[in-house]
Amino acid sequence: MRKESNVHLDLKWENRNRVFNKIREAGSISGPVLSYELKLSRPTVKQNLDELLEEGYIYESGSFGHTGGRRARAYSVSALKKVSIGIDITKNHITVIMVNLCGSMIYEKRIRQAFSLEEEYRKLLGNLVEEAVREMQVPKENVLGVGLAVPGLITEDHNKIFYGKILDFTGLTAEEIGKYIPYPCRLYNDADSAGYAEISQSEDIDGAFYISLSNNVGGAILINHKVYKGEGSRSGEIGHMTVVPDGKDCYCGQKGCFETYCNAALLSGMCGGDLAAYFEKLEQKDEACGKAWEEYLKYLTIAVNNIRMLFDCKVILGGYVGAYMEKYLPRLKQMAAERNTFEDHADYLIACRVKKEALALGSALPFIHELWKQI
Numbered sequence: 001m002r003k004e005s006n007v008h009l010d011l012k013w014e015n016r017n018r019v020f021n022k023i024r025e026a027g028s029i030s031g032p033v034l035s036y037e038l039k040l041s042r043p044t045v046k047q048n049l050d051e052l053l054e055e056g057y058i059y060e061s062g063s064f065g066h067t068g069g070r071r072a073r074a075y076s077v078s079a080l081k082k083v084s085i086g087i088d089i090t091k092n093h094i095t096v097i098m099v100n101l102c103g104s105m106i107y108e109k110r111i112r113q114a115f116s117l118e119e120e121y122r123k124l125l126g127n128l129v130e131e132a133v134r135e136m137q138v139p140k141e142n143v144l145g146v147g148l149a150v151p152g153l154i155t156e157d158h159n160k161i162f163y164g165k166i167l168d169f170t171g172l173t174a175e176e177i178g179k180y181i182p183y184p185c186r187l188y189n190d191a192d193s194a195g196y197a198e199i200s201q202s203e204d205i206d207g208a209f210y211i212s213l214s215n216n217v218g219g220a221i222l223i224n225h226k227v228y229k230g231e232g233s234r235s236g237e238i239g240h241m242t243v244v245p246d247g248k249d250c251y252c253g254q255k256g257c258f259e260t261y262c263n264a265a266l267l268s269g270m271c272g273g274d275l276a277a278y279f280e281k282l283e284q285k286d287e288a289c290g291k292a293w294e295e296y297l298k299y300l301t302i303a304v305n306n307i308r309m310l311f312d313c314k315v316i317l318g319g320y321v322g323a324y325m326e327k328y329l330p331r332l333k334q335m336a337a338e339r340n341t342f343e344d345h346a347d348y349l350i351a352c353r354v355k356k357e358a359l360a361l362g363s364a365l366p367f368i369h370e371l372w373k374q375i
C-alpha cells in the first residue's frame with residue numbers, strides 16, 4: 001500500500017513540476033494549452049495551477065482569446081519569487097549579479113577593488129549583496145543563495161579553496177569569505193562557472209570544452225550540460241598544460257604553461273591594461289599589436305588542436321579575449337585546420353555567446369536550475 005501511495009505522490013509532484021516548467025519555458029501560457037501540450041487532464045492542470053498560484057510561483061499575467069468569446073487566463077512565472085546572486089572575484093574587481101526565477105540576469109554591478117583577506121573586504125562583499133537585494137526590492141527569504149566564482153580550485157562540496165595561488169587564498173572557506181553575507185554561500189571555480197553559463201545558453205551543444213581566456217587561463221569540460229569535474233576537481237586546467245618545454249615561467253612554479261602565452265593581460269598590457277583599446281589598435285593595423293596577436297593565435301592553435309584531438313568536441317573560446325574572438329575566428333580556424341591530422345577545417349571552434357559577466361552568472365545559475373527541478 002505504502003509503495004502505491006508513494007508512486008501516486010511522485011506522479012502528482014511530477015505533474016506539478018512539468019506544469020511549472022512549461023509555464024517558465026513558454027513565458028505566458030493558458031490552462032487549455034498546458035493541458036494539450038502536457039497531455040494532462042484539465043482538472044489536473046487546474047489543481048496544479050491553483051497550488052502554484054497560492055504558493056506564489058506563478059501569477060495571472062493576462063488572457064488569451066478574441067473579444068466576445070470566452071477568454072482563457074494566461075499564467076506566467078513570478079520572476080522575483082526566488083532569486084540567486086553571483087559574485088565574480090578577481091585580483092582587482094568585484095562583480096555582483098542577480099538572476100531571477102526565469103534564469104535571467106536582472107542586476108549587475110562591477111567595482112574596482114583589489115582582493116584582500118582583510119575584514120573590510122568581506123564586509124564590502126556583504127554590503128554589495130545587501131545593496132543588490134535592496135535595489136531589486138527582493139524580500140530576503142526569496143534569496144536562494146550566493147555563488148562566488150574565484151580563480152582557484154574548489155572542493156566538490158563547493159566549500160573550500162584547495163588551490164588558490166593566484167590570490168594567495170588557499171584554504172579559505174565559503175563561510176569565511178561570506179562572513180557578512182546573510183545567505184548560503186558556495187564557491188565555484190571561475191572557468192567552470194563561465195563554462196556553465198555558456199552551456200546554459202547553448203541548448204544545441206551537448207558536449208564542449210570551454211577555454212576561458214582571461215587574465216588567467218582556465219577551462220571547463222562540459223558534458224550533457226554539466227561540468228565534468230574529474231577525480232580531484234582539477235579537470236580542464238588547460239592553463240597549466242605545457243605548450244613550450246622549459247618555456248616562460250608560470251606563477252604555478254612550472255615553465256611553459258599555456259597560461260603564460262595566452263593570458264589576456266599579455267594583450268591588454270600593451271595598452272595600459274585596456275583590452276578594448278588593444279583590439280582597436282589591432283584593427284588599425286598597429287604593427288606591434290598585430291605581431292603579438294599572431295603569436296597569441298599560434299599558441300592558442302596548439303591548445304585548441306590538442307583539445308580537439310583529446311575530446312573530438314566543440315571548443316568554445318571564452319573569457320575576456322573570447323568576447324572579441326568572433327571577428328578573428330576565420331584566421332584561427334585556418335591555423336587550427338593546418339595543424340589538424342584528420343580534418344581540413346576547424347568548424348568546431350565557436351566564439352562564446354555569453355560575452356558579459358559569464359563568471360558571476362555561472363555561479364548564480366546553479367541555485368535556480370536546482371530549484372527548477374524541485375518545484
Ligand SMILES: [Zn+2]
Nearest residue numbers: 240250252257
Ligand atoms: Zn602553470
